[in-house]
Structure formats: C-alpha cells, structure tokens
Amino acid sequence: MNGHVRALAEAARAAQPAIAALSPQRRQRLIERMAERIERDREQVLAANADDTARGEKAGLSTAMLDRLRLDGVRLAAIAQALRELAAQPDPVGAVTRREVRPNGLVIERQRVPLGLIAMIYESRPNVTADAAALCLKAGNAVLLRGGSEARSSNAAIAACLHAALREEGLPEAAVSLLTDPAREHVLELLQLSDLVDLAIPRGGEGLIRFVAEHARVPVVKHYKGVCHLYVDAAADLDLARDLLVDGKASRPGVCNALETLLVHADVAARFLPAAVGALIRRGVEVRGCERTRALCPQAVAADEADYAAEFLDLILAVRVVDDIDDALAHVGRYGSDHTEVIATADPAAAEAFIRGTRSAAVMVNASSRFNDGGELGLGAEIGISTTRLHAYGPMGAESLTIERFVVRGQGQVRHRQSRTAS
Amino acid sequence: MNGHVRALAEAARAAQPAIAALSPQRRQRLIERMAERIERDREQVLAANADDTARGEKAGLSTAMLDRLRLDGVRLAAIAQALRELAAQPDPVGAVTRREVRPNGLVIERQRVPLGLIAMIYESRPNVTADAAALCLKAGNAVLLRGGSEARSSNAAIAACLHAALREEGLPEAAVSLLTDPAREHVLELLQLSDLVDLAIPRGGEGLIRFVAEHARVPVVKHYKGVCHLYVDAAADLDLARDLLVDGKASRPGVCNALETLLVHADVAARFLPAAVGALIRRGVEVRGCERTRALCPQAVAADEADYAAEFLDLILAVRVVDDIDDALAHVGRYGSDHTEVIATADPAAAEAFIRGTRSAAVMVNASSRFNDGGELGLGAEIGISTTRLHAYGPMGAESLTIERFVVRGQGQVRHRQSRTAS
Numbered sequence: 001m002n003g004h005v006r007a008l009a010e011a012a013r014a015a016q017p018a019i020a021a022l023s024p025q026r027r028q029r030l031i032e033r034m035a036e037r038i039e040r041d042r043e044q045v046l047a048a049n050a051d052d053t054a055r056g057e058k059a060g061l062s063t064a065m066l067d068r069l070r071l072d073g074v075r076l077a078a079i080a081q082a083l084r085e086l087a088a089q090p091d092p093v094g095a096v097t098r099r100e101v102r103p104n105g106l107v108i109e110r111q112r113v114p115l116g117l118i119a120m121i122y123e124s125r126p127n128v129t130a131d132a133a134a135l136c137l138k139a140g141n142a143v144l145l146r147g148g149s150e151a152r153s154s155n156a157a158i159a160a161c162l163h164a165a166l167r168e169e170g171l172p173e174a175a176v177s178l179l180t181d182p183a184r185e186h187v188l189e190l191l192q193l194s195d196l197v198d199l200a201i202p203r204g205g206e207g208l209i210r211f212v213a214e215h216a217r218v219p220v221v222k223h224y225k226g227v228c229h230l231y232v233d234a235a236a237d238l239d240l241a242r243d244l245l246v247d248g249k250a251s252r253p254g255v256c257n258a259l260e261t262l263l264v265h266a267d268v269a270a271r272f273l274p275a276a277v278g279a280l281i282r283r284g285v286e287v288r289g290c291e292r293t294r295a296l297c298p299q300a301v302a303a304d305e306a307d308y309a310a311e312f313l314d315l316i317l318a319v320r321v322v323d324d325i326d327d328a329l330a331h332v333g334r335y336g337s338d339h340t341e342v343i344a345t346a347d348p349a350a351a352e353a354f355i356r357g358t359r360s361a362a363v364m365v366n367a368s369s370r371f372n373d374g375g376e377l378g379l380g381a382e383i384g385i386s387t388t389r390l391h392a393y394g395p396m397g398a399e400s401l402t403i404e405r406f407v408v409r410g411q412g413q414v415r416h417r418q419s420r421t422a423s
Numbered sequence: 424m425n426g427h428v429r430a431l432a433e434a435a436r437a438a439q440p441a442i443a444a445l446s447p448q449r450r451q452r453l454i455e456r457m458a459e460r461i462e463r464d465r466e467q468v469l470a471a472n473a474d475d476t477a478r479g480e481k482a483g484l485s486t487a488m489l490d491r492l493r494l495d496g497v498r499l500a501a502i503a504q505a506l507r508e509l510a511a512q513p514d515p516v517g518a519v520t521r522r523e524v525r526p527n528g529l530v531i532e533r534q535r536v537p538l539g540l541i542a543m544i545y546e547s548r549p550n551v552t553a554d555a556a557a558l559c560l561k562a563g564n565a566v567l568l569r570g571g572s573e574a575r576s577s578n579a580a581i582a583a584c585l586h587a588a589l590r591e592e593g594l595p596e597a598a599v600s601l602l603t604d605p606a607r608e609h610v611l612e613l614l615q616l617s618d619l620v621d622l623a624i625p626r627g628g629e630g631l632i633r634f635v636a637e638h639a640r641v642p643v644v645k646h647y648k649g650v651c652h653l654y655v656d657a658a659a660d661l662d663l664a665r666d667l668l669v670d671g672k673a674s675r676p677g678v679c680n681a682l683e684t685l686l687v688h689a690d691v692a693a694r695f696l697p698a699a700v701g702a703l704i705r706r707g708v709e710v711r712g713c714e715r716t717r718a719l720c721p722q723a724v725a726a727d728e729a730d731y732a733a734e735f736l737d738l739i740l741a742v743r744v745v746d747d748i749d750d751a752l753a754h755v756g757r758y759g760s761d762h763t764e765v766i767a768t769a770d771p772a773a774a775e776a777f778i779r780g781t782r783s784a785a786v787m788v789n790a791s792s793r794f795n796d797g798g799e800l801g802l803g804a805e806i807g808i809s810t811t812r813l814h815a816y817g818p819m820g821a822e823s824l825t826i827e828r829f830v831v832r833g834q835g836q837v838r839h840r841q842s843r844t845a846s
Contacts (some may be wrong), residue, residue: 022780106790108800112824113782115812178511192638213617219642219813239844247842277843315547327671355830356444359536367833368531368842376838377531377829378523389538389621391643391814393826403816407778410790412663415799419670419703419791421662 005189008177009144009196016142019149024091026169029135031087032166035341038130041161042076048157049126056150060294069151077125081159082381084135089380093140094397096407108408112402114140116198118385119190121146121212123204126154131174132201135383139401142175144197146190148204149182160273184211184221191216193401199391199401201383206311221391222223223384225311226256226339226371228414231328231354232272233345234265240366242276248342249284249370253383254313254383257340257372261308261318263328266292269321273297277319285315305405308335325350328355337389340372341350361387361394428612431600432567432619436540438595439565444539444582447514449592454510454557456588456599460501461553464584465499471580472549477574487677491547491761492574502581504505504551506557514804515572515822516563519830532834533585536826539621542613543806544569544635546627549577549801554597555624556585562824565619568569571627572738578602607634613732614639622824628735644814646807648734649679649762651792654751654777655695656768657688659802663789664767665699677736679808680763680795684731684741686751691714692744695721700742715744731758748773752780759783761810763795776791784810786819 021029038045044285049071050234051404056066058335069145069226098110120132136143147155159178166173191200194217202212203223212222222371230243230248264272277287277297287293289300300319307318308331322328330339340365351365362372372394374382379397386392392400414420470602472494481487487776488706495827517692521533522530539584542565543555544597552570570578582601589596600607614623617640625635626646636643640703655664671682687695692715700710700720710716723742730741745751755764765787774788785795796820797805802820809815837843 012580073448092568102801106799114780116770157599166471213842214640217637221813237835240846243835243837243842246844247839249835249841251837251839331565345577351832353617355534359539361829362829364831366835367831367835368837369839371529371831374831376525376529378525389826390644391826393536394829402733403812403814404785406784406785406795406817408790408794408800409774409793412660412666412789413794414666414670414674414791415793416670416674419666419674421665421669 005186006193006196006339008179009087009117009190009193011174012144012177013196014246015175016114016117017135018171019142019175020093020140022094022237025095027091027138027140028087029265031083031138033075034130034134034162035083035087035167037161037165038076038080038083038158041157041164044077044153045157045161046071048153048190051153052151059150061150061420065150067122069126069154071126071154075127079130079214082131082397086134086138086381089138089395089398092402093242097404104169106413106415109274109407111402111407113405115403117142117144117196118147118401119144119197119200121187121200121202121208121252123148123208124151126151126158126377128203129155129158129178129382130162132383135398136383136401138398139174139274141401142177142179144179144190146187151204152180152182169174170293188215189216191282203382213366221386221396222351222389223338224387226258227260227309228340228342229258229261229263230259230342230344230369231263231332231333232265232323233325233343233347233350234267235347235350236268236344237346238268238272240281241272241381243365244342244344245276246279246283247370249285249317250315251370253315257369258313258339259317259342259369260310260312261320262323263331263336266321266323267358269293270296273319283315285317287317287319289319290321293319311337325353325357329354332358338389339385340364340369342367342369359387428602428609431602432540432613432829434615435565435600436596436619437691439537441594442560442565442598443516443563447516448678450463450514450516451510452564453559453588453592454506456591457557457585458510458665459840460584461499461503461506461581462586464580465496466589468499468577468580469494469585470494474576475574484573488547488573492577493548494549495576496768498550505554509557509804510559510823512561513630514561515825520827526826527836528834529836532622532832533827535822535828536828538826540565540619540823541824542567542569542620542623542641543612544623544625544631546571546631547574548648549574549581551626552581552601553585554804555806558804558821559654559824560598561821565600567600567602567611567613568616569602574667575603575605578582605832608665610634611638613628614641617641624806638835643811644809644819645811647810648760649681649759650683650732650734650760651680651763651765652684652686652755652759653682653765653767653792654686654748654755654774655688655691656766656770656771657690658773659691659767661691662694664695665702667765667767667789667791668699669702669706670739672703672708673738674793676738676745680792681736682740682765682792683735684735684743684758686745686754688747688748688751689744692716693719696742699782703740706738708740710740710742712742713744716742734760748776752777755781762808763787763792764822765790766793775792784808
C-alpha cells in the first residue's frame with residue numbers, strides 16, 4: 001500500500017515532458033480527442049455514474065450532493081463541449097511574455113513553462129475530472145487527480161476516456177493519473193511528495209481545504225470560501241444596485257461568487273432597503289439584518305456576528321447599514337474572505353476608494369459578483385478561484401498553470417573581464 | 424514568550440495598509456530616507472557589527488562566515504547605494520498589467536497589489552536586513568525579518584535605522600518588524616501563522632531551507648541551491664566556451680549562480696578539455712572528472728556520483744564527457760537543481776533543443792551562468808533567486824512581491840437577465 005501513491009506520482013511526472021513537448025496543435029488535438037472519447041463512451045460513463053448515485057442514495061447523501069454527483073446526457077455533452085472550447089483556447093506553453101535587450105547585449109526573455117505535476121484534490125462533481133485534467137494538459141502539465149469517494153466509479157470511467165485519448169495520440173496514460181483508492185492516508189501521502197508534486201489545488205468544502213492546507217508539504221493554492229459583499233454607496237444608482245443584489249444573491253446561491261452580505265450606506269438605507277429586501281423575500285431569500293436594517297424592514301430577522309462571517313451558500317443574506325464607505329471597508333476587512341467585493345456607486349472617487357481599500361481577488365464596480373468566474377472574465381476555462389495571495393489570485397485559467405522563467409541569449413558575455421581567456 | 428511572534432506579526436500586518444496606501448513618490452522617499460539614516464548612523468551600525476564579529480571570532484566561526492558577517496565603511500556605503508537604486512526603480516503597486524473589454528461591456532483589468540506580510544528568514548549577511556526590508560516595502564508589503572543569531576546586533580542596529588526612517592515619514596515602525604530573539608521555536612511559531620503571513624522566503628544554506636520547507640504552514644518560495652551546468656556543444660565556439668567556464672567557475676565560486684559541473688560533447692572533448700582544464704587549474708580550481716575526462720586531462724582527479732550532485736560553492740568543478748545533447752540533458756535532469764543551465768553553441772537548433780529540454784529557472788545560451796541575478800537581468804534588485812516553480816521562478820524583484828488581482832468595471836451588468844428588477 002505504502003509507496004503506491006509515490007509510484008503513481010513518479011509515473012505522472014515521468015510522463016509530463018511528453019505533454020510539454022507537444023506542439024500547440026497537438027495539445028489541442030489531444031483535448032479534442034478527449035471530448036470525442038467521452039461522447040463515444042457515453043453509455044459506460046453514465047452506467048458508472050448510475051452506480052455512484054445508487055450508492056449515494058443508499059448512503060443517504062443530501063439532495064444537493066446527489067445533484068452535484070449526477071450525470072446525464074445533457075451534462076456529459078456539456079463536459080465534451082467545455083473540453084472543445086478549452087482545446088481551442090490559446091496555448092500558453094513557450095509563450096514569450098517579455099523581451100529586453102540589456103546594455104551589454106544580452107537578450108532577456110521571459111518564457112512560460114509548465115509547472116510540472118499538479119495534484120488536484122476535489123469533491124463530488126465528476127465533471128472536474130475531465131475539466132481539471134484537460135486544463136492541466138493544456139498548460140503542458142501532468143496531473144494527479146483525487147476525486148471524492150462518492151464519485152469514484154464516474155471518475156474512473158471518465159479517466160478511462162482520457163486515457164484512451166492519450167493512447168490514440170501515442171502519449172503516456174500516466175500524464176493523467178487517478179488515485180482510485182479514496183482512503184485519506186493516500187491523500188496524506190500525496191501531500192508529502194514535495195520532490196514530485198509542484199502544486200496541489202484543493203477544491204471543495206471548508207473541511208477539505210483545511211485538511212490539505214494543514215497537511216501539505218507541497219505548495220498549495222487554496223480555493224476557499226467566498227464571503228462576498230455588495231456595498232451600496234450613498235451615490236449608487238439604486239435600481240442598478242438592486243439588480244446586482246438580486247443577481248448576486250438569488251441567481252445561484254450555492255456558488256462561491258454569490259453574495260453573502262449586503263452593506264448599505266446610511267444615507268440611502270431608507271430609500272434602498274425596503275424595496276430591495278422585498279425583492280429578495282419574493283425570491284425566497286431569508287434576510288438577517290442589523291438593528292437599523294430591521295427598523296426599515298420588519299421582515300428581516302436579527303443578524304448575529306456569525307452571520308456576517310458566514311458563507312451561507314443558500315438563500316440567506318446578512319445585511320448591515322454602515323455609516324460611510326470606511327465603515328463598509330472595515331466590515332469587509334474584518335469578515336471578508338478575499339474572494340469578491342462589489343460596490344454600487346455613480347461616484348468615481350468612491351469606486352477608487354473601494355478598489356484601494358479592499359484586498360480581495362476580484363473587486364467589481366457596478367457589476368455582479370457572479371462575474372468572478374474564469375469564463376466570464378475571459379480566461380476561457382478555470383480550474384478554480386484562488387483566494388491564496390500567491391502565484392494566482394482569482395480565477396485560474398491555463399496560464400495560471402504555468403510559470404515564467406528566464407531565457408538569456410548572448411554572444412559570449414561574462415561578468416568579470418578577467419575571465420576572458422582567448423588569446 | 425508564546426504569542427510574542429504572533430503579536431509581532433499582527434502589528435506588522437496592521438501596519439501594511441499604510442505602506443500600500445503610499446504614493447509611488449512617497450514609497451521612493453521612504454527608502455531614500457532609510458539610506459540616509461544608515462549613512463547617518465554609521466558609527467552605531469559599525470559598533471554593533473564589531474560586537475557580532477568579536478562574538479563570532481570567539482565562537483570560532485569560519486573565515487568565510489566572518490567575512491559574510493563583517494561590515495565596514497565601504498560595505499555600508501554599498502548598502503545605502505543599493506537602497507537608493509531600489510528607491511528609484513519603477514513602483515509596481517497598482518500597475519494595471521492588462522485591460523480587456525468583454526462583449527457585455529465589462530472592463531476587466533489586472534492590477535498589481537502587494538502580497539501583504541512577508542517573512543524573510545535568512546542567515547549571516549546583515550545587508551539582507553536592509554535590502555529585503557526595502558524591497559518588501561517597495562512593493563507595498565510589510566516584512567517580518569528573522570536574521571541569523573550571529574548577526575543579531577548588526578541586524579538590530581540596521582533595523583533601528585529603518586525604524587527611524589519610518590518614523591520620519593510618519594509611518595508605523597511595525598511595517599518592518601525584526602524578530603530579535605534567535606530561538607528556533609520562534610521561527611517555528613512564525614511558520615505556523617497562516618492567517619497572518621502571506622509568504623515566507625528562506626534564504627541561506629541547505630539546512631535553513633529544509634527546516635523552513637518542512638515546518639511551514641505558510642506559503643514558501645524557496646531559494647535553494649544552484650547545481651549549475653555548462654554544456655559545451657559539438658558546435659560551440661571553444662574560446663567563447665572557455666570564457667564562460669572560467670567566469671562561471673572561478674570569478675566568484677561561493678555564490679549560487681556559479682558553475683558546478685561542466686558537460687562536454689565527446690566530439691570536441693579532445694580539443695576543448697585540456698586547455699580549459701589547464702586554465703581552471705591555473706586559477707586554483709580542483710577538477711573532478713569522469714574517465715574520459717581523465718584520459719584527456721591527467722591533472723583531474725576521479726569524480727564520483729556525489730560530485731555531480733554537489734553544490735561545491737568552492738573552487739571545485741565536476742566534469743563529464745557526454746555522447747550528445749540528449750546525454751547532457753539527461754545528466755542535467757538527474758543532477759540539476761532547477762537553478763541555471765548554460766549551453767555554449769553556435770548551432771541555433773542545439774540552443775533551442777537545450778532550452779526546451781531544461782526546466783531550470785534560467786537557461787543561458789552563450790552567456791555566463793553568473794548573469795542569473797536580479798540586477799543583471801534588469802530587475803533592479805532581488806530578494807533572492809527562486810527555485811520553486813510557483814509564483815516566481817528565478818530572480819525575484821519588487822514585482823515578484825506583488826500579485827495580480829481582477830478589477831472589473833461595469834454599468835450594472837448581471838449574469839441572469841431575470842435578476843433585473845427595475846420597473
């Protein structure tokens with residue numbers, strides 16, 4: 001048992017140079033073949049998924065978890081479509097991002113190279129198996145996948161499709177390695193392999209992220225919770241602010257870029273809150289407010305400290321009336337999770353103060369928090385949204401799975417003249 | 424005792440926004456004032472350094488360590504000069520690196536923001552106290568410094584100068600915090616503060632780096648050893664190659680970008696090696712070679728496996744004759760440390776194959792390994808040379824102490840049309 005994970009990682013790492021060496025055209029074709037193969041082997045994948053969902057029902061998984069787990073023809077087609085879109089994206093490997101000629105004639109280039117081997121540790125959605133693997137390959141990396149145990153048959157069936165595509169292209173299957181045994185000690189072993197794993201990306205609930213962050217000896221970029229705020233400024237267009245509020249809270253409450261807290265400038269609270277809270281309540285949202293909120297909106301229940309720190313991922317919103325923008329920024333600084341913050345304002349100075357005063361991965365001026373998403377921000381695809389202030393911050397696309405190195409071209413330059421030996 | 428380090432980190436973190444909020448002009452002035460203050464308080468710093476060196480002599484430190492520890496008027500002037508040069512560098516904070524307008528009218532910007540709080544853990548050179556602190560501040564960060572215990576008086580005296588400059592500028596001293604008690608348990612405590620420390624940078628010997636990497640719960644970018652290779656290709660200009668060899672090995676053998684291993688294509692070994700090895704031996708270099716090397720150069724002693732993995736940091740060179748470029752690349756892949764690799768060749772195809780076939784932070788074509796240095800590569804200054812393939816790879820300047828986030832500007836865009844509530 002022991003050593004199994006290391007052997008898997010060694011094989012994946014040994015396979016990586018073959019992926020890195022492909023031309024952009026061939027990496028594109030590889031990912032297109034993966035899409036084809038998932039479509040062709042549709043029945044096997046759906047049968048495996050039926051096993052998982054049956055086992056999940058028996059185990060008493062929640063309706064939400066079963067929904068995340070379930071695949072059908074439409075969802076499989078969406079997975080294949082996502083791979084095709086990713087395949088067509090610009091290839092980041094080898095791109096020269098900067099070029100400078102030094103006074104001594106040296107030409108200094110920054111060149112994007114793959115990170116190497118990425119360990120992706122995720123939970124119940126089986127589409128991540130295809131998405132994450134393809135995104136890692138697009139950037140020239142190998143990937144070691146460890147999905148949730150509840151999705152293990154689905155993940156194995158999808159991985160079989162990816163392996164078939166690698167074989168068709170004459171590439172080593174080990175470039176996409178799946179840790180099939182879900183035992184936690186395997187994850188622990190994986191997280192110790194600092195000589196083999198260049199980056200671990202945990203994606204899932206708070207428990208998973210904490211487990212990875214606490215045990216990892218390999219670098220980790222966390223995709224942690226989103227306690228996202230909308231601040232409605234004194235100078236806001238209140239209709240616009242209400243649209244952002246409803247979109248942010250009610251359009252898809254279970255995702256990390258949904259709003260969790262509304263902050264309203266005291267000067268506009270009386271004009272904004274009653275109608276805005278009414279609109280939310282009509283959409284089934286439970287509103288938990290401070291005293292000033294409740295004075296204006298009797299339908300709101302009392303919010304406590306924990307509500308302001310919560311990522312509800314549900315139709316619940318915490319609301320607070322603030323004295324001014326500094327009060328709002330102090331609240332965000334105290335309770336925020338560095339994910340996404342929004343200001344609604346028609347005052348450019350207030351917008352700039354809000355941008356400067358927040359340290360989150362994404363800050364939105366007069367736009368919904370729901371746009372903090374790789375596709376929406378133009379990255380084509382994302383492996384997750386980093387809330388770690390290192391390497392990548394915000395949505396991570398293929399480019400974030402590379403690193404820039406230095407390529408220097410000279411004509412025999414040396415640093416110390418006395419090193420010249422030629423006669 | 425316990426909690427002391429946390430309190431220090433909390434104070435540093437609380438001071439960071441004041442540094443981030445400075446205009447570029449004021450950050451420049453702050454660092455200039457630090458240079459002035461080091462010059463003005465010269466006598467105190469030199470007296471403190473005399474204490475350290477006296478203690479070091481008594482403790483039996485090696486000559487090399489005492490040399491790294493020692494300050495004099497010239498070295499202090501160089502520290503002040505380095506700060507002035509850094510002060511004049513472009514300010515990275517707030518820079519918009521990309522801007523894109525999406526089809527829905529959203530304007531997506533990437534904006535550089537400080538990392539936050541950086542923990543710098545280093546050894547005996549007291550100039551790092553000034554250099555690292557100033558570089559962190561230049562990028563809008565706060566810094567927590569933990570230098571070597573042998574330099575503690577010097578570090579405290581330099582930190583006092585930096586604090587005086589912060590006070591003169593009306594800024595919180597805690598933005599530069601020095602861990603004065605050298606006990607290892609304090610470093611351990613520091614490395615656990617994942618809620619406060621955004622990045623730890625260990626810089627020093629292998630023991631220090633390993634200690635930090637093994638115990639850190641905070642993100643780490645390692646500045647690890649340089650087992651740097653020069654590969655002399657069959658198509659090399661051999662005079663040029665000899666210059667690169669002598670500069671790389673003999674100009675300053677104790678630094679991480681010095682050459683440690685020479686690989687020579689078999690076709691040119693007989694023409695290249697005798698004269699090249701002779702030039703090295705005249706400069707006091709001990710040459711440890713493979714059998715083919717020794718057949719050509721009887722002065723060379725026999726190299727063993729450990730010699731090829733060694734970072735000698737001394738006037739010692741390992742040499743090996745290789746069959747071809749693939750053999751050279753396999754050697755680098757097996758023994759290299761991802762730091763710096765050099766090819767000497769007049770064949771562009773060989774150069775490209777070498778670039779593609781190495782994964783190191785810097786790859787040089789017909790240029791000395793000694794150019795892998797922040798100043799030489801145009802970064803102005805460096806906090807070290809990262810050999811971690813994450814966030815930064817190669818020399819890290821002020822820009823590498825920032826992260827890009829997303830700033831999105833809209834006119835009320837929402838993701839779901841039905842979120843529109845306005846009448």
